[in-house]
Amino acid sequence: MGEVIVVTSGKGGVGKTTTTANLGTGLAQLGYKVALVDADIGLRNLDVVLGLENRIVYDITDVTGGHCRLRQALIKDKRYEGLFLLPAAQTKDKTAVSPDQMKALCEDLSQEFDYVIIDCPAGIEQGFRNAIAGAHRAIVVTTPEVSAVRDADRIIGLLEAAELRDPKLIINRVRHKMVAAGDMMSIDDIIDILAVDLLGVVPEDEMVIITTNRGEAVIQDDRSRSGMAFRNIVRRITGEQVPLLPLEEGGLFSKLRRLMGFK
Amino acid sequence: MDNRRKTAGKQILDEIEGDENTILIRRTLRSGQKFHYSGNVVVMGDVNPGAEVVATGNIIVMGQIRGMVHAGAEGDESAMVMAFRLQPTQLRIANHITRPPDDEVADSSVPEMARIKNGVVTIESYPAKA
Ligand SMILES: Nc1ncnc2c1ncn2[C@@H]1O[C@H](COP(=O)(O)OP(=O)(O)OP(=O)(O)O)[C@@H](O)[C@H]1O
Ligand SMILES: [Mg+2]
Numbered sequence: 001m002g003e004v005i006v007v008t009s010g011k012g013g014v015g016k017t018t019t020t021a022n023l024g025t026g027l028a029q030l031g032y033k034v035a036l037v038d039a040d041i042g043l044r045n046l047d048v049v050l051g052l053e054n055r056i057v058y059d060i061t062d063v064t065g066g067h068c069r070l071r072q073a074l075i076k077d078k079r080y081e082g083l084f085l086l087p088a089a090q091t092k093d094k095t096a097v098s099p100d101q102m103k104a105l106c107e108d109l110s111q112e113f114d115y116v117i118i119d120c121p122a123g124i125e126q127g128f129r130n131a132i133a134g135a136h137r138a139i140v141v142t143t144p145e146v147s148a149v150r151d152a153d154r155i156i157g158l159l160e161a162a163e164l165r166d167p168k169l170i171i172n173r174v175r176h177k178m179v180a181a182g183d184m185m186s187i188d189d190i191i192d193i194l195a196v197d198l199l200g201v202v203p204e205d206e207m208v209i210i211t212t213n214r215g216e217a218v219i220q221d222d223r224s225r226s227g228m229a230f231r232n233i234v235r236r237i238t239g240e241q242v243p244l245l246p247l248e249e250g251g252l253f254s255k256l257r258r259l260m261g262f263k
Numbered sequence: 264m265d266n267r268r269k270t271a272g273k274q275i276l277d278e279i280e281g282d283e284n285t286i287l288i289r290r291t292l293r294s295g296q297k298f299h300y301s302g303n304v305v306v307m308g309d310v311n312p313g314a315e316v317v318a319t320g321n322i323i324v325m326g327q328i329r330g331m332v333h334a335g336a337e338g339d340e341s342a343m344v345m346a347f348r349l350q351p352t353q354l355r356i357a358n359h360i361t362r363p364p365d366d367e368v369a370d371s372s373v374p375e376m377a378r379i380k381n382g383v384v385t386i387e388s389y390p391a392k393a
Contacts, residue, residue, distance in 0.1 A: 040360040150294050150312055151294070152310070153293045154293060156293055157292075157293030157295060157296050158295075160293075193309075193312070193329070
């Protein structure tokens with residue numbers, strides 16, 4: 001049975017969709033069968049990021065509502081054999097799917113796929129509850145901003161209350177120059193508060209925006225620093241021990257780092 | 264034997280508080296988590312920014328306080344707050360409200376205790392330096 005992982009954050013716009021697209025692409029590159037689920041109902045955009053928007057016929061609410069079979073709604077990626085997307089509905093409201101339906105859906109998907117990755121909506125409301133309902137594990141994305149870290153902490157508390165223990169942390173959009181100058185929270189500051197295992201650090205990189213606008217994932221770009229960071233995260237998810245790159249650390253030595261594989 | 268115990272008991276009676284309830288929280292309180300208790304609270308973990316502990320008695324945190332704590336919440340001016348690292352967003356004892364000064368980043372690296380002394384909330388290292 002495959003593993004169901006939810007990518008969540010609390011605060012909006014910190015990089016959940018970007019992370020989901022990159023992890024999915026990266027795992028598919030390694031030959032795994034991956035289903036990406038856009039649980040951001042009402043505001044779908046994982047399909048746009050993956051460049052698959054024009055192929056959507058059915059969406060997640062058609063599946064849970066019994067209007068089509070799961071297989072019909074899954075969209076195959078253009079580039080990678082093993083990568084599929086279950087798109088969100090754009091029109092219907094967030095209560096269109098229930099946690100129980102989501103659980104059943106994840107269970108079905110995990111029969112067929114090695115990894116099921118769920119792109120969670122921002123916030124702590126119904127959409128969040130739905131997105132985490134069928135997950136085995138959680139990845140929390142934050143940026144090095146006080147408000148994002150605060151929301152990540154809130155989310156970790158809610159995940160713990162929902163029995164999703166030991167979430168792993170991705171710190172996105174880190175600007176090492178700003179950290180070095182003391183103008184941005186450091187990795188250690190963030191880990192010190194959140195006290196969870198670090199899965200990886202992704203630098204601020206304009207290549208993310210450039211590739212996203214082309215409907216590609218930055219992980220496909222061999223030279224970009226953010227692509228490299230996502231590749232390392234993917235390897236850690238598969239259970240490999242990959243040390244933090246100096247690039248990820250920004251040259252700062254860590255006293256408190258608890259870097260772990262995903263398993 | 265019985266006698267000895269009695270005398271010892273008498274000497275330290277002032278320092279033993281046995282009337283109030285005490286509760287032990289074996290984890291970190293995260294943002295948005297609020298804990299109210301009638302009695303003393305001991306936290307084995309941190310009180311993170313955005314978390315809140317309110318107790319009618321004392322609050323002891325075996326970790327860092329970065330959130331809001333209120334000891335002696337029903338007016339007990341003898342209540343105290345103790346933590347391995349005391350950096351609260353706001354600290355209240357009885358009806359005294361304090362917060363760290365805006366301009367300085369107090370980086371306490373020793374255990375500290377806050378209590379009311381001469382009518383003001385005072386923070387000192389714990390154990391107090393001789
Ligand atoms: N490492 C990065 N460097 C530069 N830009 C980034 C990086 N990560 C994400 N972005 C950009 O930030 C914006 C928000 O990212 P994304 O849509 O992934 O966030 P989200 O958490 O899914 O947002 P929402 O909460 O709205 O769903 C996008 O424009 C994306 O291209
Ligand atoms: Mg998103």
